[in-house]
Amino acid sequence: MNPLGEKYLRKSFLPFLFCPGCGDGMIVQSFLQAVDDLGVADDLAMAAGIGCSAWIPVYMHFDVFKGLHGRAIPAAIGLKASRPSRKVVVFTGDGDGLAIGGLHLIHAARRNIDMTVVIVNNQIYAMTGGQVAPSTGVGSRTQTTPYGNLEKPLDGCKIAIASGATMVSRWSTAHTRQLTRTFKKALNHKGFSFVEVLSQCPVQTGRYILGSGSPQFNLQWLKDNCVAVKDPSQWGEIEAQGKIPVGDILQIEKPEFMEEVQRMNQKVKEEAQAKGGDR
Amino acid sequence: MKKGRIKVMMGNEACMEAALLAGCRFYAGYPITPATEILEVMSMRLPLLDGLCLQMEDEIAAMVSVVAASWGGGKSMTATSGPGFCLMQEAIGLAVAVEAPCVIVNVQRGGPASGQSTSTAQGDFYQARYGSNGDYSLIVLCPSTAQEMFDHTIKAFNLSERFRTPVIILSDEVVGHIREKVFIPDADQLTFVPRKRPTVPMEEFIAWKADADGVPPMPDFNTGYKIPVISQAKSLDGNRGNAKEADENIRRIVSKIEDHMDEFAEVLIYGAEKAETAFVTFGSVCRAARSAVDMGREKGLALRSVEVKTVWPFPDELVRRALAGAKRIVVAEMNLGMIKREIERVVRQPEIKIELFSKIGGIYPQPQEFLRFLEEKR
Known part of the structure; x- marks a missing residue:
């Protein structure tokens, strides 16, 4: 077994439930490499919801809370609030994170609460058998858009930026080295970090949208369609060409929510003491 | 004191x-x-x-x-x-x-x-x-x-x-x-119940293996146990359970509570414990029923009010005991008859009619209305 797997996988849970050729295994490896490089395994608390990507953290030998569909981020907030020193990481999907759980993404980003949200985007509801997702392209035929999708896809990165996230990146499973580097940045970032990973789903997206169930074809599709740029101002230009811009988009420093809470608590306690005792 | x-x-x-x-x-x-x-x-x-x-x-x-x-x-x-x-x-x-x-x-x-x-x-x-x-x-x-x-x-x-x-x-x-x-x-x-913690060495700890009381010990996150907590029906080690494991998991989380109801179930009787006419109440309606019992006593009317404090799991045995000897049972509640269904299920005596004094629309029942109900429906 890969030494990373030997060290960090919950071996009694193997084999993975992921389909052959799925991108989730590559994300597991990229993430574990980041964890190993930083040596933060004991500080991690993982949260997930429902969907293929929600199983990613379950195979990792960390403390893992895999709760309800769409509600990984509120679970992460509960974990962070009960012990701010832990590093909280959410694994979610495009359906889990942008549709049923979209509201929580907006509000967690708005709070700039310290956590990393990894959203695995395969452009489809894969676990339930290939239904349209908020990330599915216009015209795509899925099990629930048999005549073609009429709805414009949602860009999770733009939502995260508009909502107040302080670190935002997008890569794909064709960029595993960049992904590990970005995971490390995100784990060290103080505040709300959002990492979108475009991932191949040969079984659903490949067969029904892109035209081939071959894993190689689907990975090649990502390589051909993702354009890495350093300057986020070029994103619009790339999108206009029908391609997907990837790269580190944003990293800024803003007051982090739990630190603000601790500051406020300290202040009100001192004020209460000055006034003499409790109420 | x-x-x-x-x-x-x-x-x-x-x-x-x-x-x-x-x-x-x-x-x-x-x-x-x-x-x-x-x-x-x-x-x-x-x-x-x-x-x-x-x-x-x-x-x-x-x-x-x-x-x-x-x-x-x-x-x-x-x-x-x-x-x-x-x-x-x-x-x-x-x-x-x-x-x-x-x-x-x-x-x-x-x-x-x-x-x-x-x-x-x-x-x-x-x-x-x-x-x-x-x-x-x-x-x-x-x-x-x-x-x-x-x-x-x-x-x-x-x-x-x-x-x-x-x-x-x-x-x-x-x-x-x-x-x-x-x-x-x-x-x-006051007495506070502490969280049950693992007592075995960390490497021997099995996350969802219960003690004899049906409750597994619970470590906090980030204390070294590295537990999988999933919302699915689980095996003892916390993975998705097979049919047998799921069956055992669900039965345990039900029985850990329902087999120990004697530790917490509470049903009170207010008024004359052996009165033939009994009200059954829960929540705020207990208050008006108590006043009705007091007013009845002043009029020479023996009444009891059975107050169900722990409504779920429904305390069948305690309610049956509290209603023993009652010939007329009036269930008073602010809905169209919910706890009444439980009382009917528990009492099961065809000769005893279980009546419903129901208030909805947001109006709290007055004590006088209880007594009027007893007179009018007689």
Whole structure:
């Protein structure tokens, strides 16, 4: 077994439930490499919801809370609030994170609460058998858009930026080295970090949208369609060409929510003491 | 005599005082009448105790964060009312499935849907028990005074730890908003149940293997155990269970509570214990029924009021005993007959007619109406 797997996988849970050729295994490896490089395994608390990507953290030998569909981020907030020193990481999907759980993404980003949200985007509801997702392209035929999708896809990165996230990146499973580097940045970032990973789903997206169930074809599709740029101002230009811009988009420093809470608590306690005792 | 202090306070405020004494340091909620005061007073008080009160984006987020905060290490709670209680149901099932101790207060108002936001009702009697999907059990307590809002909140936190289960306090607008004297014992006068911790060496610990009482020990996250906590029906090591493992998992989380009801079930009798006419009440209606019993006594009428304090799991045996010898049973409740169904199920004596004195529309029953009901329906 890969030494990373030997060290960090919950071996009694193997084999993975992921389909052959799925991108989730590559994300597991990229993430574990980041964890190993930083040596933060004991500080991690993982949260997930429902969907293929929600199983990613379950195979990792960390403390893992895999709760309800769409509600990984509120679970992460509960974990962070009960012990701010832990590093909280959410694994979610495009359906889990942008549709049923979209509201929580907006509000967690708005709070700039310290956590990393990894959203695995395969452009489809894969676990339930290939239904349209908020990330599915216009015209795509899925099990629930048999005549073609009429709805414009949602860009999770733009939502995260508009909502107040302080670190935002997008890569794909064709960029595993960049992904590990970005995971490390995100784990060290103080505040709300959002990492979108475009991932191949040969079984659903490949067969029904892109035209081939071959894993190689689907990975090649990502390589051909993702354009890495350093300057986020070029994103619009790339999108206009029908391609997907990837790269580190944003990293800024803003007051982090739990630190603000601790500051406020300290202040009100001192004020209460000055006034003499409790109420 | 316990040491403590007496204060006039609102039922909702008494609930908060008890929660803080019980050690609750994480509260997440969403404003909703008539439960909002609990969120408000928590946001005032928790910062002084280094806790956190969060107003979340909706009740779903509130309840989920409460469940996760419990696993994060600590006591957590939320409070809501009807529509918010609907939104929380899936996550209440989550708390059951991941066996997370936590407390949920439902200050009932009229329904369905938005119903009557500022009026009292008891229409969530079954929702409190059966609102989430699948087979499960949990504990539901029904206070009828501000004092009981306090006492039941302490009890709820203790039972949630003892059984590793969500405990619901099914209050209503009258109890939530009433202002009356509450005795608050000093902390050292109260008993608090600590969380059950693993006692075996870490490498021998099996996350979902229960002790003889059906309750597995629970370590906090980030204390080295590295546990998988999933919302699925599980195997003992925490993976998705096969048919046999799922069967055992579900049966255990039900029986760990229902086999130990004698530890917490509570049914009181007010008035003449052997009176042939008995009222059956729960929640705020107990108050009017007590007055009716007193008024009846003045008129030479022997009455008893059977007050069901722990409504779920329904205390069949205690209710049967409390109603022994009654020839006429009048169930009084602010819905169209919910606890009445349970009484019919429990009593099963064809010669005894079980009558319903029902009030809906948000009007609290007057004691005189109980006596009038007895006369008119005779």
